[in-house]
Amino acid sequence: MKNALPILTIVVAILALWYVAVIPMNAPWERNQAAMRGDQIAFSQIVTNTMNQDRPVLPAPHQVVREMWNSTVVEEFTGRRGWWRSGSLSNRSLIYHGWVTLSATMLGFLIGTGAGILLAIGIVYNRAMDASVMPWAIVSQTIPIIALAPMIIVVLNSIGISGIVPKAIIAAYLSFFPVVVGMVKGLRAPDAMQLDLMKTYSASGANVFSKLRLPTSMPFLFASLKVGIAASLVGTIVGELPVQQGGLGVRLLSGSYYGQTVQIWAALFAAAILAAGLVGIVGMIERRTLRRMGIAA
Amino acid sequence: MTQTPTSSVIQAQDLGLTFQTNDGPVHALKDVTLTINKGEFVSFIGPSGCGKTTFLRTIADLEQPTAGTLTVNGMSPSEARKARAYGYVFQAAGLYPWRTIGGNIKLPLEIMGFSKAEQKERCARVLELVELAGFEKKFPWQLSGGMQQRASIARALAFDADILLMDEPFGALDEIVRDRLNEELLKLWARTEKTIGFVTHSIPEAVYLSTKIVVMSPRPGRITDIIESPLPKERPLDIRDSQQFIDIAHRVREGLRAGYDEAAE
Ligand SMILES: Nc1ncnc2c1ncn2[C@@H]1O[C@H](COP(=O)(O)OP(=O)(O)OP(=O)(O)O)[C@@H](O)[C@H]1O
Numbered sequence: 001m002k003n004a005l006p007i008l009t010i011v012v013a014i015l016a017l018w019y020v021a022v023i024p025m026n027a028p029w030e031r032n033q034a035a036m037r038g039d040q041i042a043f044s045q046i047v048t049n050t051m052n053q054d055r056p057v058l059p060a061p062h063q064v065v066r067e068m069w070n071s072t073v074v075e076e077f078t079g080r081r082g083w084w085r086s087g088s089l090s091n092r093s094l095i096y097h098g099w100v101t102l103s104a105t106m107l108g109f110l111i112g113t114g115a116g117i118l119l120a121i122g123i124v125y126n127r128a129m130d131a132s133v134m135p136w137a138i139v140s141q142t143i144p145i146i147a148l149a150p151m152i153i154v155v156l157n158s159i160g161i162s163g164i165v166p167k168a169i170i171a172a173y174l175s176f177f178p179v180v181v182g183m184v185k186g187l188r189a190p191d192a193m194q195l196d197l198m199k200t201y202s203a204s205g206a207n208v209f210s211k212l213r214l215p216t217s218m219p220f221l222f223a224s225l226k227v228g229i230a231a232s233l234v235g236t237i238v239g240e241l242p243v244q245q246g247g248l249g250v251r252l253l254s255g256s257y258y259g260q261t262v263q264i265w266a267a268l269f270a271a272a273i274l275a276a277g278l279v280g281i282v283g284m285i286e287r288r289t290l291r292r293m294g295i296a297a
Numbered sequence: 298m299t300q301t302p303t304s305s306v307i308q309a310q311d312l313g314l315t316f317q318t319n320d321g322p323v324h325a326l327k328d329v330t331l332t333i334n335k336g337e338f339v340s341f342i343g344p345s346g347c348g349k350t351t352f353l354r355t356i357a358d359l360e361q362p363t364a365g366t367l368t369v370n371g372m373s374p375s376e377a378r379k380a381r382a383y384g385y386v387f388q389a390a391g392l393y394p395w396r397t398i399g400g401n402i403k404l405p406l407e408i409m410g411f412s413k414a415e416q417k418e419r420c421a422r423v424l425e426l427v428e429l430a431g432f433e434k435k436f437p438w439q440l441s442g443g444m445q446q447r448a449s450i451a452r453a454l455a456f457d458a459d460i461l462l463m464d465e466p467f468g469a470l471d472e473i474v475r476d477r478l479n480e481e482l483l484k485l486w487a488r489t490e491k492t493i494g495f496v497t498h499s500i501p502e503a504v505y506l507s508t509k510i511v512v513m514s515p516r517p518g519r520i521t522d523i524i525e526s527p528l529p530k531e532r533p534l535d536i537r538d539s540q541q542f543i544d545i546a547h548r549v550r551e552g553l554r555a556g557y558d559e560a561a562e
């Protein structure tokens with residue numbers, strides 16, 4: 001907890017900067033309003049007004065926090081469609097949309113990680129794959145996902161796959177790559193002597209894999225998983241934009257359709273919190289696993 | 298010793314190994330002819346780079362000779378390795394850092410399919426032998442370099458191969474511990490009748506332990522002298538003060554010096 005103070009200092013500094021920025025960003029609208037009324041407006045009035053506009057260019061932090069509170073706890077417990085009254089999550093709440101995003105993210109992450117690990121094993125053990133897979137994996141990542149996502153969805157839709165799967169595929173598409181890169185490096189990490197030792201035991205390929213290559217790859221794998229799960233979340237949100245069936249991506253898009261900047265920012269923060277939570281969970285599993293392996297004491 | 302030719306365990310005839318490197322060929326071994334009989338304790342001594350490690354690795358089928366013939370237990374080195382004929386102690390401990398000391402010692406036992414109970418029993422026994430009882434659950438980084446080296450010896454002893462190949466196993470240890478482990482190694486050897494190939498830089502160590510001392514010299518790596526030790530099999534530590542011991546040590550030193558002079562020319 002001794003690093004709480006520096007973190008807190010940074011957070012306070014960012015909030016202060018944010019509040020300061022809110023004033024000039026939102027002031028023109030206040031001045032316009034005043035001009036249309038043929039009025040003068042005092043600076044102190046501008047400051048108070050810019051903090052609480054309905055559709056600010058840059059919402060103030062407390063507006064975002066209030067929106068997040070309203071669209072989670074308040075909506076679910078007091079809203080007509082909320083969980084408290086209807087028994088199911090409200091489609092207006094960030095909890096509902098967060099859950100839609102989270103489930104596709106997790107499914108995509110699992111698919112991406114699984115595919116990444118399998119590809120890495122193939123690359124390490126098969127000469128032909130070593131020569132051929134990596135260039136394609138790299139090319140795959142140079143195509144902007146925003147251009148690819150609608151195509152994936154259309155193609156999958158046309159063969160009758162819709163719902164969570166297309167979004168998960170897009171998420172997997174982004175998250176498999178760091179896993180491949182990290183895992184290939186990890187599986188190749190054993191040094192010559194560690195491999196020689198296995199050879200003196202005349203160990204089988206399966207033994208060399210499970211007792212040597214897999215353990216040495218663990219630190220690399222976890223570093224990749226942290227990147228991968230964040231990439232998976234980004235992929236899911238991008239995949240939600242054309243589908244319009246819920247999710248934080250939809251909240252972002254509909255917010256910008258209707259100029260609901262506060263809603264956009266609230267969804268943005270929800271996504272950030274989700275990402276931080278996911279990366280944090282992976283980090284926790286990482287620490288546990290590596291500690292059990294005697295690494296990073 | 299009265300040994301019939303059939304009891305030879307390792308037989309090298311005109312063995313050569315040339316590494317092709319970017320700076321041209323390196324003759325790590327040239328015309329090495331040597332017979333090691335069952336139950337012998339053979340030390341390899343010589344200056345750095347004379348091919349001691351390379352020879353041991355060739356026996357272990359970790360390097361392929363480029364000339365001559367080599368048999369281990371009457372088989373090719375590769376067949377012998379697949380038959381798990383030897384235990385190998387590397388020049389550096391090389392414990393797997395993600396396994397505990399116990400886990401490292403059980404590694405060969407797991408691979409060779411020993412039962413859980415047997416693994417446990419053997420692990421405890423060899424840890425006792427290298428005086429590391431109680432360190433089973435520690436990770437390698439929690440041990441000193443010398444302790445790690447002892448653990449790696451325990452690992453090689455755990456599965457009881459008939460041949461033990463050791464590359465400077467005691468190089469990192471202090472004199473006192475070294476003496477004690479030398480004694481322990483001799484006892485183990487007498488009890489188990491293993492055939493031991495042992496690389497060292499220490500003349501007293503080589504003379505104290507060996508029934509046969511192989512003196513090597515570099516560029517190209519070759520054997521300059523093979524000394525059959527007349528010392529009895531029973532060797533208390535103070536045998537090192539006997540005249541016989543001093544004479545053998547002297548001959549080893551002469552052999553080493555000759556190798557150096559030649560190389561300098
Ligand atoms: N893989 C390799 N590739 C190229 N040259 C090598 C290789 N391994 C060893 N050598 C060379 O072969 C020679 C013998 O090396 P080796 O390791 O057998 O020496 P050594 O007698 O064990 O020395 P030390 O006492 O320092 O351990 C050296 O000149 C070394 O540079």
Ligand SMILES: [Mg+2]
Pocket residue numbers: 349350351388464
């Ligand atoms: Mg060496």
